[in-house]
Amino acid sequence: MQKIRSKWLRWALWGAGGLVVAFILFYWSVYFGLWGPIPSRGELKEIVQNEASEVYGLEDKLIGKYYLFDRQSIPYEDIPQNLIDALVATEDFRYYDHNGIDYRSFFRVFFKSILLMDDSSGGGSTITQQLAKNLYKRKNYGRLGIAVNKLREMIIAKRIEKVYTKEEILTLYLNTVPFSDNTFGIESASYKFFNKRARRLKTEEAATLVGMLKANYYYNPRLFPEKSTKRRNTVLRQMEKYHYLEEAQYDSLKALPTELRYTAYSHDEGIAPYFREQVKKEVEAWCAANPREDGETYDIYRDGLRIYTTLDAKMQQLAEEAMREHLTSLQQQFEKSYGKRAPWITNTKMIEEAVKSSEPYLSLKQKGWEEKKIMDSLNKSRKIELFDWEENKIVNASTIDSIRHYLKFLNTGMVSIDPHTGAVRTWIGGINYKYFKYDHVRQSKRQVGSTFKPIVYTTAIENGLFPCTYFSPRKVVYEEYDGWSPSNATDKEEEEFVNYSLKYALSHSINTVAVKVLDFAGIDNTIAMAKKMGIVSPLPKVPSLALGTAGISVEEMAGAYASYVNNSRPVKPFFITRIEDDKGNVLAEFQPENKARPAFSEHTRQVMLEMMKATVNEGTAVRLRYAYKLNNAIAGKTGTTQSNKDGWFVGITPNLVTVTWVGSDDHRIGFRSTRIGQGANSALPVFARFIQKMNKDTIYNRYTAARFAPVSPFVMEELNCDPKREDTFLERFFGNPDKVRRKETREKRKMERIERREQKKKKKKKGFFKRLFGKKDKN
Known part of the structure; x- marks a missing residue:
């Protein structure tokens, strides 16, 4: 009997020894890289993870990311203590006492996971081992997969502990660990689920995020709020168990509901997707x-x-x-x-x-x-x-x-800019970026309709046209342009024997007058003025230019209109102020590219601004006052193109210029009627609702409570005339002398005027008697 026992003991010892030898050999095979190379300490010092680039708005508000993996790193100082406590209490409560491997847990894992191949035996991995797993993904090694991967992670973990401090390991771990919804790192998870930086997480929010780590799909608070809350309370219980929380704190926190502020930073969705693109x-x-x-x-x-x-x-x-x-x-x-x-x-x-x-x-x-x-x-x-x-x-x-x-x-395009710098404050390129990728702020160039008229009037006034000049609204046939004849929106605008002042004609958007004003200003002069005001799109040299037949982008129009509240200087809209690397080092800074020279005089600027105030107070944009009850200081211009294809509105306030376009992507589809399609109905209401919303928040008083600078008395005197003037008897008797415009070029008429002036000068040189009795000039 003794011999039998001795025999079994020898076999047991040999077996145990064999297992130990086998394990040692197996361990060394992993250690020396027979199952794949293991990173050295030098390589571990140079750990680099793909990180999402972040886009910030004013006041460093995160508005979007560009990423393959939604990850953004933060330093240890930005990790709140309640988050660290929750992590250690739940995932590795002996974290500060081991060197990367918790040997008590190791033997459980060795016998269950490695020897018995029990993949569900759980735990045992320290935070450092989990970091190793996050950094170097597991591979499929067949039936030995669990054993190989566990040993690899243990070896890497020990090396990590020799390279980094405990604080650095926690930082690396929390910056790389996967959370729910394809999110990596605590900062990204904090933004996604609570829309705040990690350093501002409350204890119950930190516990919710740590709770995800056990199974980030199963405990996703967006998909399974009840399971997530239950898991959060387990984390809080662990924190109380290991003395990170008082019992009263635990009782109070576990009773709170989980309140998410979920914010997805996808390329197609979220705030300002066209702008981010x-x-x-x-x-x-x-x-x-x-x-x-x-x-x-x-x-x-x-x-x-x-x-x-x-x-x-x-x-x-x-x-x-x-x-x-x-x-x-x-x-x-x-x-x-x-x-x-x-x-x-x-x-x-x-x-x-x-x-x-x-x-x-x-x-x-x-x-x-x-x-x-x-x-x-x-x-x-x-x-x-x-x-x-x-x-x-x-x-x-x-x-x-x-x-x-x-x-x-x-579809729509809308942009708001600071008219003094060109800084973009809002940018809406379309109605939904996921389904309509085309950007209507920068990419699209649509006919601008009557929103081009202020440029025409600006040119005319700059070239000497008196603001109280009157024009007949009656039609003119321009034979030199194949008999083209502009018409107005309604016949009422062509009152017989009535003439309109410039202010009335612009504020009520009278087409026939706009073309006559263009004729006075000159097409070449108007195109030159448009370029001075920042318009770079090609402009046609035809009289219909006055009616906005040119295709111009929303962005260009915003920069041009800024000149009316920026000392006659246009601006170039810009939106990036600086770029930093992932360490916060400034790589580039950007300044506005604005012109130093004014495009037109201060006198012209004040006159035009008063005319566009009248557009809002009594003209085509008057619904801002009576329908939307806006009492802000606003000037503006509506615009509607032929066949109601495009609706426009430009809203000017002292510190914000907003341009809105509405229409169909397909140029062949327009509004059925002017009542629906006119800029005052299709585009203006977006601006109106926008200002209404800003009026409700005092943080926007800089924009909403601002007032235009006082107008000079001289300009007010120049504009002090009746909006309409009736024809005199002779004008009625002889009718409209411009009813048909003959085929003659502007250059020819200019030469005739010069010739007449020269003849007058020659006559003045002759004395009275010489003119009376002298010989007549042969010419």
Whole structure:
């Protein structure tokens, strides 16, 4: 019996020894990299993680990110103590006592996870080991996968502990650990779930985030609030257990509800997506032109750049709310006006052209597909999500159905700038970036309609036209331009025997007068003035220029109109102030590119501003006063293009200039009536609602309570005339001398005037008697 026992003991010892030897050999095989290389201490010192680049608005408000992985790093000083306490109490309560491996937990893991291959045996990994796992992702090694990965992480963890302090390890861990919704690092998670910096997290918020780490999908507070709250309370209980919280604190905190302020920083959604896209383009261009010292190009998706902009995030939010409120209502009016005869329903040619210019069609065409095969593919129905103002709908529809659906939507472009610097405060490039990528602030150039008239009037006044000059509103046929004859919005504006002052004509947007004012100013002079005011788009040399037939961007118009409240100086809108690297070092700073010389005189500026005040107080924009009850200091100009294709409004206040455009992306689709499509109805209400919202918040008093500078008495005297003047008897008797404009060039008329002046000078040189009795000039 003794021999048998001795035999079994020897076998047991040999077996145990064999296992120990096997484990040692296995350990060394991992240590020496037979299962893949293990990072050295030197490599661990140079840990570099891809970081999201961040976009900030005014007051360092985070408004967006560019990333492959939503991660942004913060220093240890920005990590709140309550977060560290929650992490240590829950994940590794002996963290400060071990050197990377908790050996008590290790033996449990060794026997259960490694020897018994029990993947569900749980725990044992220290914070340092979890960091190793986050930095160096696990690989599939088959049946030995658990053992290999655990040993790799232990070896890396011990090396990390020799390279970094405990505080540095916590910083690395919290900057790399994955949270719910594809978010990496505590700062990104804090912004996403509570819309605040990590350093401002409350204890219950910190516990919620730490609770996610056990299973970041299962404990996602957005998807499973009850499970998340229960897990949060477990974390709080651990904090109380290890004396990070008093019992009374624990009882109080566990009773609180989880209050999220979820903010997704996706490329397509969130605040100011069109603006962020333009920022991205400009920063990428800067990166390409400004490589690092080592010659490598900065990567906006990986290098954690910090981009500071001029955007006012709260003001942007108010502008977006105003846009959505109005466009939702306007879209209903628009569709109702067309009824069943809408072009996106009945105009097969338009639909076909839209299909053939669409991305899906062009993509299949490029692959060499035949026409019939392409159309068959685009006609196949499937479940798709379609945008709608009330609520997006998931329907069974084909690609062609989708194209037809999106044809009907009105779109918009809106920008607000500081007229003294050009700093962009709000930027709305369209109604929804996810579905309409085209930016209507910078990319789109639409006919500007009557919003071009102030440039015409500015040129005329600058060239000597008296503000109280009267013009007849009656039509003129311009034979030199193929018999072209401008008309007004209504016949009432062409009152017989009545003439309008410049102020009345501009404020009521009288087309026929605008063309006559252009004739006085000269087309070349007007184009030159437009360029002085910052317009870079090509302008046609035709009289219809007075009516805004030129295509100009919203951004250009904002910079030009700024001159009326910026000492006659236009501005170039800008939106990036500086770029920093991930350490906070300034890489570049940007200043406004504004012209030093005024585009026109102070006298002209004051006259024009008074005329555009009249537009708001008594003209085409008067609904700002009576419908929207706005008492702010506002000047402005409405604009509507031919066939009601484009609606515009420019709102000028002493410290903010806002330009709004509304229309269809497809130039062939316009409003059915001027009543709906005119700028005062289609574009002005966005500005009106925007200012109403700003009026409710005193932080915007700089904009809303500001008043225009006093106007000089001389200018007020010049404008002191009746808005209308009736024709004299002779004028009535002889009618409208300009009814038909003959074919003659402006240059010819100019030469005739010069010749007449020269003849008068020659006559004045002759004495009275010589003129009376002298010989007549042969010429």
